[in-house]
Amino acid sequence: MELYSESLSGLKASVDKFDASQTGGMRRYGTVLESGDGIVTIDGLLDCKYGELLEFENGVNGIAFNMEEQAVGAVLLNGTSAIREGSRVLGTDRVVEVPVGLALLGRTVDPLGRPLDAKGTIHTDKFRPIEYEASRIIDRDAVNEPLQTGLMAIDSMVPIGKGQRELIIGDRQTGKSAIAVDTILNQKDKDVLCIYVAIGQKASSIARIINTLEKAGALEYTTIVAATASDSAPMQYIAPYAGCAMAEEFMYQGRDVLVVYDDLSKHAVAYRAMSLLLKRPPGREAYPGDVFYLHSRLLERAAKLSQAKGGGSMTALPIVETQSGDISSYIATNVISITDGQLFLESELFYAGIRPAVNVGFSVSRVGGSAQSKAMRKVAGQLRLDLSQYREMAVFAQFSSELDKATQTLLAQGERLTEMLKQPQYAPMAMEEQVVLLYVVTHRLLLNMPLQKIAAFKAGFIEYMHTHYADMMRGIARTGRLDDDDARCIEAAARDFLADFLPEEAKEAQA
């Protein structure tokens, strides 16, 4: 009863604050002339803005997209069957906006910011338009801070920096969303807010992801924006822009944000459906002529801001799905040319057990070393070299007994490196853990290790390091540096550990 009277007085106070004289008054309206396929033609609505949010009866919303001389063409966001010829449409004088702010964290919302989870109303008074100009050149800084994905294969050779756009591209079921989810999981306690935009996905898949994030305690710093496959094409179209607007709010406040767009292929398809129904001329593969601009203006809003502008950052991980590995298709090439690099995932690698299935040869990070700690740069330099030499010789692996010693060593080292880079899902690794493991393998300390034992070695050695060299590990994590003392420690630790882990092989190596 206490609680009731308390909230009642709070309610009364809010009601008293409310200024009733500001309500009512004049609004522009129009009348529906035609309605079908989620598109309406409206008579009236003079002075309608392009992209203005429109209100129909019964809580139905739409966006004005075709401004013609005598009529306005609008797309409906929901409730298409309720609108008929003669229905009233009200203008709102606002281009589509979404609620933004800390109240969005931990919540699952639709692209208009309405809650989809059952956690109550979202209390915020701040709104941002979904379309916004990207930050100017003068307001940006170079990308220089790492965004750790926790995945060794990526953080070592294709590192991502805060403010970068890195595309995750591959066929279906190659682990694209898995990389994105693992990256979000790895941002725990790193003061990076995350936004996951699901475009055209199955509701069950989204539910599974939310579950995973919640179990790992990642949901508290993440917002999910969901436009499922059953949502209208216009809803799927605005979803990434809505997510971007929410991220921008944090970025301009000086925070670091990670946004995942899963995926932009479905986004382009939704935009195509909408454009064709709006009778806009189809171009290549029936996509509208501005399908490049569709993605470029979205991804340009990700940036690393200068100190003068608060020093915040928005890192974007767009995902594109290819058919049969064709990265030269229209949408794929578009997005590749926009982003600052790509992670190319291959089905062959995936089925061969190499997961994350990153094709290191074709994957690129155009930001590269400046997004890595000094420690990681030190150990990763040799890694790329070893792997590319291994790839060249890999075809001769079946003749290994007939090859010279040097080539045999190369092949053995390459196999161990590949095995080392494999990583299970939902198990992101801290930077210092990755550095230590990569140091051991790139200094050829594992050449005598049987391949099947490497996974066990990884887990065991990390635990060993945390137990016996905890201070050094923390030091590497804090400073990002690996000095000669640390290097000697790691080598000594490795030999000690291997002596117990592989007693026979260790004796062999010493002989």
Place this chain on the structure above:
Amino acid sequence: MEGKLIAAHPVDDETLRRVEERFTRYFGQSVTLQVELDRALMAGFVVTVNHLRFDYSVRAKLSAMKKYLLTQQS
């Protein structure tokens, strides 16, 4: 110009004339309004003319208050 006056309760001729006169002055053109009844407005009225809608109903005020209260921290 022709428009509609949608009211929650029946409107007498004098009130109708005064409302028409108000809008005639606003638009600078003669305005005549067709009267309709809609109890859902609760009280007050709505005038639609020239693709402009003037909502002075109680329903609109309550709706606005509801929107406002939802943005306030609970």
